[in-house]
Amino acid sequence: MSAPPPAIILSTPQMAENIGAVARVMANFGLSDLRLVTPRDGWPQERAWASASGADWPLDNARVFGSVAEAIADLTLVLATTARNRETQLPVLTPRQAAADLHARVAAGQAVGLLFGGERAGLETADIALCQGIVTIPVDERFRSLNLAQAVALNCYEWRLGVDETPRQAFAHNALPPADQAAMMGLYEHLEAELDEAGFFHPPEKRPSMTRNLRVALGRASFTDQEVSTFRGVITALSRGRGRVLAKLAAQKAAAEAARNKP
């Protein structure tokens, strides 16, 4: 039932490097139908493949058309991306709103596309008039000139977000669950016992608030079980350093005794 991802239509693109960069971001976000309307330097252009960094298939399968009308003939919804405000009755959408509309149409089995103008001239009003909506990227008023491949990338990214809505899955995958409070209590009490021995808590009446502050700060890290045992190892290492020194000096002392008691 569901149709393919949107076609990307470039109207009179100038630099082959930009066409290659467009192919690359299309591949990044799962699009593959690239259509070129009267590319300035003709087609194919070896420099496009060079700048696609291996995303060759949109270029290998790219189709060239003589006009925007021909390029979008088979599509039921075409949205024109332009940064400039236009005198038009077409709805003006953000890339996010556009992606929602495109997904709705594709889910209904319809073929859709996104139209982009050339690097310098942008889109002609006559070509915009062939579209069903305008996508405007919210750029800063002080520097509106957005690179062609960047404009394509932002729209493909929004399309992609609509495809796999599983961003937090990655987190769930990556992260281990935090240790339970019993494990944390074990860590706290281990640390506090060693700090007692080291005479850290002075004056004694401040011990309750000091331990509270230590527990609050460490608690915010939500350690995993592995991290809890790592930090218990840290505490042991820092304090057992004592033990090793003790043992070493005790041995020296014993040797001295022995030497002294030798007949």
Next chain:
Amino acid sequence: MSAPPPAIILSTPQMAENIGAVARVMANFGLSDLRLVTPRDGWPQERAWASASGADWPLDNARVFGSVAEAIADLTLVLATTARNRETQLPVLTPRQAAADLHARVAAGQAVGLLFGGERAGLETADIALCQGIVTIPVDERFRSLNLAQAVALNCYEWRLGVDETPRQAFAHNALPPADQAAMMGLYEHLEAELDEAGFFHPPEKRPSMTRNLRVALGRASFTDQEVSTFRGVITALSRGRGRVLAKLAAQKAAAEAARNKP
């Protein structure tokens, strides 16, 4: 009250053209603080200005650093952008989730940044360990290689979308701001030096991964300045315990010697 937009930190960028393209998208979305860590071909590079298409100010004011640690020293929240799945306990965010967190911190007056790796090598695990979260762009599994400027553009775009939205209350009334990365580095290095002395890192070849894990776990707590100094006091107390025992036993030994040498 509100702090400037996020700094963009490029770790070991290779091509000056990409640095210029990054400056251009920063200008498109209202960012201006560009920081370069050991750019491969040195700095400044004329080709960067050529590819910025007039977005000169991020390049004119770009600062160069010798390490990621130095580049982020004044920031309280740094998010690392990487496409690869990492064995890490750092939270993994989408660019949208990251933008929300960055806005909340900036609204609270905190300086924040986004860290990006070089074109080929990406980010080193040790540098990621200095960050408080990972941003992963949801690219297609079949072609994950995203252009550097494109990765910056998507994050700057999400930042821009959030400019008008009101930050989450949770952060707004954040009691005390977290310590900056320079303070955290001081804590890490203090702890690691004491652990070296205590012989904690064995086998030695595991030291890098062991220190990384410690830094990631502690970094998640976002200690305040007060908490940083408290924990440095903890480390000192635990290790100075050693010193006291040493002195005590040395004194005993001296006494034994004296007794032995008594006529």
